[in-house]
Amino acid sequence: MSETSVDAGRDRPRGVAATLHDVASEAGVSLATASRVLNGSTRKVAESYRERVEAAAARLGYSANLSAQATAKGTSGTIALLVADIADPYFGQIASGVARAADEAGLIVTIAITERDPDREVRLVRALRGQRPRGLILAASRTTAGTSTELQRELDAVAASGGRIVALGRGVDDVRTVIIDNRAGARALAAALTGLGYRKAVILAAYAGMRTSDDRVEGFTDGFVAGGGEPPRVYRGGFTRDSGERLMDAALTDGLESGTLVFGVNDVVAIGALAAIRGAGREVGADIALAGFDDIPTGRDVTPALTTVRVPLEMVGQETLRAAVDEDWTIDPAALELSIELRDSTPAR
Numbered sequence: 001m002s003e004t005s006v007d008a009g010r011d012r013p014r015g016v017a018a019t020l021h022d023v024a025s026e027a028g029v030s031l032a033t034a035s036r037v038l039n040g041s042t043r044k045v046a047e048s049y050r051e052r053v054e055a056a057a058a059r060l061g062y063s064a065n066l067s068a069q070a071t072a073k074g075t076s077g078t079i080a081l082l083v084a085d086i087a088d089p090y091f092g093q094i095a096s097g098v099a100r101a102a103d104e105a106g107l108i109v110t111i112a113i114t115e116r117d118p119d120r121e122v123r124l125v126r127a128l129r130g131q132r133p134r135g136l137i138l139a140a141s142r143t144t145a146g147t148s149t150e151l152q153r154e155l156d157a158v159a160a161s162g163g164r165i166v167a168l169g170r171g172v173d174d175v176r177t178v179i180i181d182n183r184a185g186a187r188a189l190a191a192a193l194t195g196l197g198y199r200k201a202v203i204l205a206a207y208a209g210m211r212t213s214d215d216r217v218e219g220f221t222d223g224f225v226a227g228g229g230e231p232p233r234v235y236r237g238g239f240t241r242d243s244g245e246r247l248m249d250a251a252l253t254d255g256l257e258s259g260t261l262v263f264g265v266n267d268v269v270a271i272g273a274l275a276a277i278r279g280a281g282r283e284v285g286a287d288i289a290l291a292g293f294d295d296i297p298t299g300r301d302v303t304p305a306l307t308t309v310r311v312p313l314e315m316v317g318q319e320t321l322r323a324a325v326d327e328d329w330t331i332d333p334a335a336l337e338l339s340i341e342l343r344d345s346t347p348a349r
Contacts, residue, residue, distance in 0.1 A: 018060035026056035038062070078108045079324055080133040080163075082124060084116045084140040088239065089296040090266060090313060094139055094168070097317020105325055107134065114140040116210075116239075118148055125154040135164045135324025139317075141239070142171030142211045166323040168316070171211055176323040178316065178331065182212055182293075185309040185338040186219030187226075189263070189291060192340045193307075194227025197349030198261040198289060201232035204247040204273055205265045206239045213239070216265045216293055232263070239265070244272025252280050258287050259349060267292035267299040267308055274302060274345075290345040304344030311338055 024034035029049055036045050037053040045053075056062075079102050083091035095111055102109045112128060114121040121140060128136065136158050147155070155165050155172070165175040190201075201224055206213035221232055235251055237243035244264050251262070262277075264270030270292030277284050284290050284304060291307040292299055299306035312335060319335040 018057075018062040020062070022060055023053060023056045023062045026060055027052040029053060077106065078110050078131055078133045079321065080128040080131065080136040081109055081111045082114055082121065082128075082136070082138050082140050083111065084114055084239075086111065086113055088268060089298065090268070090294050090311075091139065093296070093313035094317040094320075097314035097319075098137060098139075098321045099317075100314070101318040101321035105321070107321075107325070116141055118143075118151070122148065122150045122154055125151065125158065129154060129158050129161065129163075132161055133158070133163045135166060135321075137166045137168065137320045137324055138172060139168040139320065141206075142167070142169050144171075144209050144211055144214065147172050164324050166320050168320055169211060176329065178320050178323055178336070180311055180316065180336060181338065182215035183219035183222075185311070186216040186263075186293065187223035188338070189293070189307075189309050189340055190220045190223030190229070191227050192342060193261055193289075193291065193346055194224055194229050196342075196346060198224075198259070198346070199229045200257065200259065201229060201261040201263060202251050202256065203232045203234045203263045203265065204244055204251070204269050205234055205236050206243075207236050210239070213265045220263050239269065241268045241272035241275075244269035245276045246272075248273035248276035249280075252276065252282070256282075256288060259289075261289040261291065261346065264290070264292045267294045267296045267306060270306055270308075271298060271302060274306075285345055285347055289347070295341055300343075307343045307346040308341050309338055310341050312336075 020034055020038065021031060023038065024031045027034060029052060033045060033049055034053050037050050038057060079098065081095060081098050083095060085091055086095065099109045110128065110131065112124040114124060159165055167175050167177045169179060170177065203217055203220060205217045208214065217234060225231055235247040237247045248262065262273055264273050270290055274284055274290055277288050282288050293309045294313065295308045295310035299308055315335040319332055323329050
């Protein structure tokens with residue numbers, strides 16, 4: 001196979017960005033070969049040419065024009081990921097899984113934060129639509145209110161321009177969906193804990209209408225009552241550590257007898273509750289038991305270690321990326337398998 005180089009780009013003025021022509025000339029290959037290497041073509045290029053092109057691009061400081069690529073191809077090499085709060089380890093681990101799988105697929109991830117604000121989510125989708133993403137992953141918390149007309153209009157526009165919509169959880173119609181069975185996981189946790197002898201419980205939840213929280217509250221309540229426990233008291237606030245501390249303070253003020261189990265609808269809320277329990281001079285474990293959901297690393301490091309439901313969050317992120325880019329995608333059950341992790345925060349009664 002022979003290569004024909006194009007005109008050299010060595011004499012471009014200082015401060016002018018290198019072009020694809022410059023890279024091809026520097027590498028001594030055709031423009032077509034340089035384009036296949038640097039613009040994500042599926043056509044195979046000999047390894048020796050690939051190395052030469054990549055080395056030339058590095059020397060010249062060349063970067064691909066993503067906007068031009070998106071115009072030419074209809075979509076870009078980017079994946080748009082919307083999360084509620086990147087500081088929340090739940091979303092951070094999902095984002096890590098998406099980013100890792102995207103890197104393996106040669107794609108770039110753009111992350112936007114909705115702050116659980118429906119209007120902000122609409123604005124972000126509208127802005128991201130201008131990038132013509134290959135896929136848009138809605139990983140932010142969904143509500144029972146469903147998709148607004150404005151959001152649906154923006155999602156339809158993304159799909160019309162060639163981007164595939166993927167939703168993590170129920171609440172968005174007619175798109176590929178990756179569902180974590182929060183209700184079943186919480187039910188299994190409650191069954192395990194009533195099996196340890198717990199009969200009184202308090203739930204620290206997010207506000208009513210937040211689908212993930214509601215599913216976990218309902219599942220835990222069903223499992224706890226079915227296991228012989230009393231219907232739990234439910235306190236509602238947010239999904240944050242500070243909310244967990246405030247709700248726990250309220251429960252303690254209302255009165256909490258020794259041997260009560262506290263279930264935070266996620267580990268972050270449970271860790272906030274742990275601080276409040278200690279702040280009140282009570283003991284976590286032998287006095288007030290504590291459990292969470294998600295199995296973030298911090299929950300294993302606190303003392304006592306937190307009982308929880310393990311969600312393989314990075315695998316879930318990888319699965320949503322697969323759903324966005326694989327034409328013949330079928331869900332991988334192993335990526336969504338939940339397990340109960342019983343630790344020292346819930347000793348047997």
